[in-house]
Amino acid sequence: MLDATKTDTLLEVNNIEVIYNHVILVLKGVSLSVPKGGITALLGGNGAGKTTTLKAISNLLHSERGEVTKGSIVYRGERVQDMSPADLVKKGVIQVMEGRHCFGHLTVEDNLLTGAYTRTDREVAKDLEMVYHYFPRLKERRKSQAGYTSGGEQQMVAIGRALMSRPETILLDEPSMGLAPQLVEQIFEIVKAVNEKEGVTFLLAEQNTNVALRYAHYGYILESGRVVMDGPAKDLRENPDVKEFYLGMSDKGRKSFRDVRSYRRRKRWLA
Amino acid sequence: MPDQLLYAIEAGLNGLMAGVLYALVALGFVLIFKASGIFNYAQGVLALFAALTLVGFQNGQIPFAHLINAIFGTDLHTFGWQLPAIVAIVLAAGVMVILSIIIERYVLKHLVNQAPIILFMATIGLAYFLEGLGDIMWGADIKKLDVGLPQGINETIDTVTYNAFGYGFFIDNLDIVASVVAALLVISLTIFSQYSKQGRALRAVADDHQAALSVGISLRFIWVLVWSIAGFVALVAGIMWGSKSGVQFSLSLIALKALPVLMLGGFTSIPGAIVGGLIIGMGEKLFEFFVGPMIGGATENWFAYVLALLFLVFRPQGLFGEKIIERV
């Protein structure tokens, strides 16, 4: 396993603030550093600002009328805030967006090929095979329009598409969402494999803390726009708070979802 | 009556030719729609602007002469030289590229990821702007456009058909040229958008701006590219229409003739533009020719739309348009 403290920092986010629509302050000073060749997890509840952080890094905020008002984002020692997303992809940073965002009218295969848009080498076909190897289901549906594929299939397309760009760093937003458990495991195995074999760096935002912390090397926990905790994944997994609130473990192992209501119910249903 | 049949064939053929001219305008719409999901209302004005620029270059007009004269009290009009048509066309095409760069830089770039209707409105704003700009640059008077295209009845067809049927068909030479040019454009653009990497990128951008950005497609490049092509198509349309009726404001209204073509062929299909054009052109000419006199004439404006509308009721995405994805 990689030791985060010893490797170079590839991506550094310094104390950024993000505002949407000129009025809604979402990130209130977030700092992260992503080591080269590592898998870094960004955890946190709904609306904590994970997606926003990733979009700030990949410069996709503009199109949502958001902007980084403070702080800096540095990739390989270079300030990348003012770069266009396309240039950033050329630099090797690609984002898999939350909510899939496939090109609905394009076929599955064309979707994957758009991932290779910035590439000029001739090995695209090989990588296409690699993606089909990882996701055989996509091979079956290669000629279908992506808009008509199932939720999970679209998620595969989105991840496959990112892999097609042969990135150096992938920003993965909720890769497990909507995937069958087996596939979640598979995807993280793929992440791990790609990370180890090809040395791709990952920054992933995940709700599924359990899996995320099993595969990540280092984790940050975000709450309402601030980093509230960070540390090596191993330590986080052992942290009692994390255990209780993010992993759903009590002292007696996993608790049943059916039991939660007896002690957590705050209000009665008034009919 | 065999005579009626011959008339019908003649009207139909002329309709097909007119349809090709509509298709030339529609093609510009399709390109931009395909590449960005933008319904570019300014396409008609773009054609006008292109034609004005072409004539301006040909006649060595000084751009903004009127404005300059008004401000500085000078009396400038022309440089006093005439350019050969081909040089002027190349220069005008160059201006269209510059224009696309400007449009991308100052308009489109800021409207990434907005609702289609907002983009549509922005293009109407653009249309106003270009209309004013064209007038200020080159003046609002009517201009004759002549790049040496043949015009008038095609004698060969006339004689051949006269010998064959005892009635010579009227086909305009200009229309024949337009058809050839349109066919070439359609074929090359279809190849470009179906089989090239950029073509795929265009379609991706139309589907989802943000996702396209996220995979590293440079919207800027794509947009400048298609707007330039659309500008070139507009120039071609402007030349064809301008040769017929002179270059002046009304040229921009040909956009309205292209819309039903677009509907019928499908907003996203390049071959659709041509097929739609042919159907609309022939349909409206035959209708005006036979039914028009019975109901008072001047039916062409609405007939094309009603035809397209009826058609859409059965096929909401047009003939070759991409199906609207309906899923939850």
Added chain:
Amino acid sequence: MFYREAGDFKTSYADDSQTFPIRFDRLRYYAVMAVAFGVIPFFINDYWANAVFVPFLIYAIAALGLNILTGYCGQVSLGTGGFMAVGAYAVYKLMTAFPDVSILIHVLLAGGITAMVGVLFGLPSLRIKGFYLAVATLAAQFFLVWLFNKVPWFYNYSASGQISAPERTILGQAVTGANTTAPAKYLFCLIILVALAWLARNLTRGTVGRKWMAIRDMDIAAEIIGVNPLTTKLSAFAISSFYIGVAGALFFAVYLGAAEVGEAFGIQKSFLILFMIIIGGLGSIFGSFAGAAFMVLMPVLLKNLLVGQLGWATDLAAHLELMIVGALIVIFLIAEPHGMAQLWRLAKEKLRLWPFPH
């Protein structure tokens, strides 16, 4: 803090869903009404009435109508000009056929007739969506214009096909015809506008409004949760056309006094009104007003500035005006794609936070 909401608590749901839940807004509204009814009529002259206020009021009605259809129900229509023509010709036929009936009733009936025509042309919206629908509505635009131009019955067989509004009075005051005074015109349109705006507000905050918006935002989901797309879309077409028909009737009878269908109700009109609602704000009543004001005032202001103040030649000024209006539209859309109404909302949010930036 310039703008406060705090301390303004609601104790009932009825209070909470009133039009202006915030007292500050309510006061401002009363002030505007007081000026509109109590001050302007005493100062208005022919120029202000004919060049600014009357067109503004009438366009505001049309914009409200189109906003119901496009802004609330999401069906883009480019047939507005044609529907205004229906209103105009309906009111003309009614005025000349029943000279003794009150013009107010004629105007409302004209709206009703337009509503029916609107429903007819709304039928394809069940199949056709988005820009295809927008372009399809042009069929209505062109067909209606052709019809009114072609069938002499509509223009009472006059030689040229022009229609002219005869004089009609309300309470002894002429409201149509050449002898109408500026305040009479203004007040007649104002009263209708205020009434219609109030109705629009009620419709859009209740069940119907929610159905419209549901169809607009996601028609499939709306249908699955129980919205009948047929009745919902058609009701939007009907009500929207009613407004547009009334606007068309006033446009012809009160404002222009004479009209020729192709010129007064051509496709440019459709675009103009679409502009108004987009610049003003889709799905916003205030936006309809703001957009109408902008599009009516802007050219007049520019003209007065360029020709009146700077003394430019009229053609240069007109070309520049086109460029400026075009550029302003683009700038507006870039600055705030959701229109002036959204700009206003954001301004309020900022004021609320003032002096803190966020």
Added chain:
Amino acid sequence: MNQMNPEGYVTADGRKIGPVLMEMKNISLRFGGVKAITDISFDIREGEIRAIIGPNGAGKSSMLNVISGFYVPQDGEVWFRGYKRGPMKPYQVARLGIARTFQNIALFDGMSVLDNIMTGRLTLMKSGLFSQAMWWGKAEKEETEHREKVEKIIDFLEIQPIRKTPVGRLPYGLKKRVELARALAAEPKLLLLDEPMAGMNVEEKEDMCRFILDVNDEFGTTIALIEHDMGVVMDLSDRVVVMDYGKKIGDGTPDEVRSNPDVINAYLGVSHD
């Protein structure tokens, strides 16, 4: 087995399950060459929490779409409350008392949370166009009544602070909750939930479970649930249907399903909880 009893049965924790509410008989659905559903039959009983699981693309969402009338199957019958359902438009199905949430959130982005939830009650509101335009008497009274109901749901789902926020601005998890609120507002007999817990962390999932259980408990609302989190499925549901490639490969109590080798093979993989 007591589960076969037409009158219903009692679950291990003492909840009473009623007779069959909805029955799907031999449903087949194709899209061109794609067989989304092949000859599937199952039933849903009153008061039950019924889960549908299966790998991605198995046809689960399509099945919900068939139930809510959005997809029309080529073959098969849908029985609801003892009657065979004829061809119906989705909005007519909604009026039968079937409400749902969507896998890819389908909220009305331009409206506030409150308005979104109010749309859930559209099937129950009756005042006419005219009285609404005038906003007097009936319309206003009706609005207030329904608003009260909706406020209760808002309280229940603990989304009071975002009542007036436009939903477009909400984070994913809250949107899911609003969607649930909208479905609940319709006071449905049968509630269909398509991956209600996707994209949530454990704490939020717990909340969601609590809501689902409460709805089921207090209202006796029948629930059909698609979910990929096995913990949730196994803990919550009374019976589970398992689909794979459009076919049914298992049906039974969570325990039965969990030990079904086909299911383990196609879907669960190795267990790791």
Added chain:
Amino acid sequence: DLVVPNLSYRTGPYAPNGIPYADGFNDYFTLLNERDGGIGGELVRVPECETAYNTEKGVECYESTKGDGALVFNPLSTGITYQLIPKVTADGITLYTPGYGRTSAANGKIFEWVFNYPANYWDGASVAVKHLLDENGGDLSGKKIALVYHNSAYGKEPIRTLQELSAKHGFELVEIPVDHPGQEQKSQWLQIRRDKPDYVLMWGWGVMNAVAIQEAVNIRYPMDHFIGVWWSGSENDVIPAGEGANGYKAIGFHGTGADYPVYGDLKQYVYDAGKAAGDGSNPGNVLYSRGMYAAMIISEAIRKGQEIAGHSAVNAAEVREGFENLNLTQERLTELGLPGFAQPIEATCADHGGPGSAMIFQWDAAASTWNQASDWITADSEVLDPLIAEDSAAFAAENNIAERCN
């Protein structure tokens, strides 16, 4: 000073036609101001207002210049005219619409404030038919005449008259409308090619004219059988068709070309003084001449008004008196440097329509000039008078107007 607004259109679809007209109008008044110090010693102010041929802008222009003390309006648009007729009547300002507008306004008994001499559309139609009668030895029976018209109020104006005339002379009338803007006229001209009418008349405006002439050339329709009204007879319309347009005919109610003595003064006081309204390319062409014609008549009417009122700072009502008592003779035209430029006019209380005569011009493509092809032809008042009486009576009834001049 005297205020004569120029409601012009230098933008929009009809700008190519509006520009020369407005230039002629302005330049003539500039000449009067520069050379004579105005009319009767009063400078003429010509505030220009852009209507873009659009009725709403027309309203704005009317209202804004009205406040300036406008004496007479000349909007060069039939649509705007219709809309202004009730307004000028209420406001007491003269509306002068030479060769366009509402034809029945020739009846001064009903239309107190409107003047449309020297000729109107119905005169035009009648003149055209008379010319054809002349060419055919007085007999048109069995002939087929097609009317290609702008599908608008303007284009529809001559139809009634032509129908009456066809009944009287026994020719067949085929009506062929062309929608604005008229860029595409294939089917219309194929129809003409099929029906082979003996003559084609045209009531067109803007680009429609040029396209129609081009299409006529394309189908090899004999140009000298093709006659346009005065709004379809400018250089803009024939030049695009080049050589082919040679022989095309158009009706005119005033001369064209820059051979009149007044151009000497114009050159001296206006063009060379840098005071010309346009870019100098228009003087002498048809529409420029027509703008000048309108300006000339207005200035003469003002002069007459001054004469009657006995002072030079006339108001709008006094100008109307001038219009109503205008007596423009050939001698006066010669004095003005425009000998033979137009027909004499003697207006009366009842007659606001003038002599109703016009002549036929023919285009010489090689020389780029319009040549006179007939003498002055006077319209058939036997047919027209009842039509005018009927139409104006309808207007009077609709608007409760009592007849004057009795």
